[in-house]
Amino acid sequence: MQTISRIPVWLFVVTFALMFYGLGASFVESFVNYPTWPLIGAAEFKAYHQALSPLVIGYMVVPMLVGTSLTLLLAWLRPAPIPAWAIWLSVGLQLVVWVSTAAIQLPIQFQLSSDGLSLPLIQKLISTNFWFRKIPQVINIVLFVWMMGLLVRSSRTETVLANE
Numbered sequence: 001m002q003t004i005s006r007i008p009v010w011l012f013v014v015t016f017a018l019m020f021y022g023l024g025a026s027f028v029e030s031f032v033n034y035p036t037w038p039l040i041g042a043a044e045f046k047a048y049h050q051a052l053s054p055l056v057i058g059y060m061v062v063p064m065l066v067g068t069s070l071t072l073l074l075a076w077l078r079p080a081p082i083p084a085w086a087i088w089l090s091v092g093l094q095l096v097v098w099v100s101t102a103a104i105q106l107p108i109q110f111q112l113s114s115d116g117l118s119l120p121l122i123q124k125l126i127s128t129n130f131w132f133r134k135i136p137q138v139i140n141i142v143l144f145v146w147m148m149g150l151l152v153r154s155s156r157t158e159t160v161l162a163n164e
Contacts, residue, residue: 018067027061045117081154100132
């Protein structure tokens with residue numbers, strides 16, 4: 001019987017938690033914050049957006065970057081029950097999110113921060129955010145739940161075998 005090493009398991013558990021934290025934080029940003037921006041007055045929007053941006057970086061972007069970094073580390077330190085292709089698929093899905101962020105969403109955010117309220121830009125942000133960030137993130141979470149299932153199933157099997 002092959003015993004599952006604890007370091008890869010804990011690395012996976014922490015990464016799993018960060019993936020869910022990042023998804024939840026980004027859902028609040030996407031489905032609560034963005035749609036309410038048009039309700040902020042044009043005179044106040046620029047100051048609001050500039051005050052909000054560092055908070056989003058600290059509470060959402062940094063944990064998501066750490067999660068992506070840990071996912072990459074899982075490519076080398078993954079628990080045995082989890083197939084390598086699943087980790088690489090997760091990395092690919094997260095890469096889609098980061099490329100979209102850099103190429104589409106950040107330029108929109110910078111423009112909103114410098115120019116102020118723009119309803120067409122907010123609509124473009126909401127639309128591109130859904131297709132290029134939320135969809136890959138949800139697929140990634142489903143993948144992580146499946147990987148956790150493999151890990152739990154394997155752990156249960158080990159426990160049953162150890163108790164026989």
